[in-house]
Amino acid sequence: MPDAPPASIKERDFFFQRLETALDDGGFFTAPDMSHVVKRNLRAFFTRAAPSAQEISTLHGVIQVLTRKRD
Secondary structure (H helix, E strand, C coil), rough: CCCEEEECCCHHHHHHHHHHHHHHHHHCCCCCCHHHHHHHHHHHHHHHHCCHHHHHHHHHHHHHHHHCCCC
């Protein structure tokens, strides 16, 4: 949706916190001394993309599915 305004800083920050927590809980950050660099890179990537509020909502859905416990 090219005409949709970017998500607010608050919406992006909440997404970043949720993403980083999910990645941390999942063992993604295998080198603790490099986790801050990886987090910075992820934030920069998503900030450059300028996702809309709807796109951020979709990404939250992705996190929810990926972090859901499976039988």
